[in-house]
Amino acid sequence: MFGxxxxxxxxxxxxxxxAKHDEDAIFQEHISQLxxxxxxxxxxGFVMAFKGVFLEGxxxxxxxxTLGATSGKVGLAALAAAAALVVVGIVGALVARQLSGVxxxxxxxxxxxxxxxxxxxxxxxxxxxxxxxSDLAIVALIALYGAAAWVATTVLKRTRxxxxxxxxxx
Numbered sequence: 303m304f305g306x307x308x309x310x311x312x313x314x315x316x317x318x319x320x321a322k323h324d325e326d327a328i329f330q331e332h333i334s335q336l337x338x339x340x341x342x343x344x345x346x347g348f349v350m351a352f353k354g355v356f357l358e359g360x361x362x363x364x365x366x367x368t369l370g371a372t373s374g375k376v377g378l379a380a381l382a383a384a385a386a387l388v389v390v391g392i393v394g395a396l397v398a399r400q401l402s403g404v405x406x407x408x409x410x411x412x413x414x415x416x417x418x419x420x421x422x423x424x425x426x427x428x429x430x431x432x433x434x435x436s437d438l439a440i441v442a443l444i445a446l447y448g449a450a451a452w453v454a455t456t457v458l459k460r461t462r463x464x465x466x467x468x469x470x471x472x
Contacts, residue, residue, distance in 0.1 A: 305417025312411035313451050317458035322407050415451065419443035 314320035363383065370379025394401075423440050426433060433439035 303421075305414055305419075305421050307414075308410060309414030309418050309447070309451060312407065312414045313454045313458065315407050316411065316451075316455045318462055319458060324406070326402075411451065415444055415447050418447050422447075 311320060315322055366379050366383040367376060370376040373379075419440055422443050423433065423437075435442070
């Protein structure tokens, strides 16, 4: 369901029915507000940002430990999570400037497609669905949801374009 929300918003943005998300502009706006407000609000902003990052990290820890526990390999899962943290941190530090050039809204569409596809696959696995092609079914799900998102975006763009002249004449 979480992935569907990401995908829905990405489709609406791509169709022009929802404003594009500009994280840099939002960040600058928050910085300006905190600087104008003074030190107390800066502390509040820091605490809120810290809690957000902490909660995201905690969520990953819970997922890793849950998956490790179900396979009986909590130690291996924790070690892999720690290694992933180090690798992602290093790669993030090396390519941070290049990543800022990635179109955020396109990336969110990709994330939405991945979340929905993996979520569908894992839900099926939990229900003991026998996927054709085993794990390769994820690629087919990504293609299927990608095609559905493209169709939805196209239809919404056309609907918006047809509605615009009617509004102008009113």
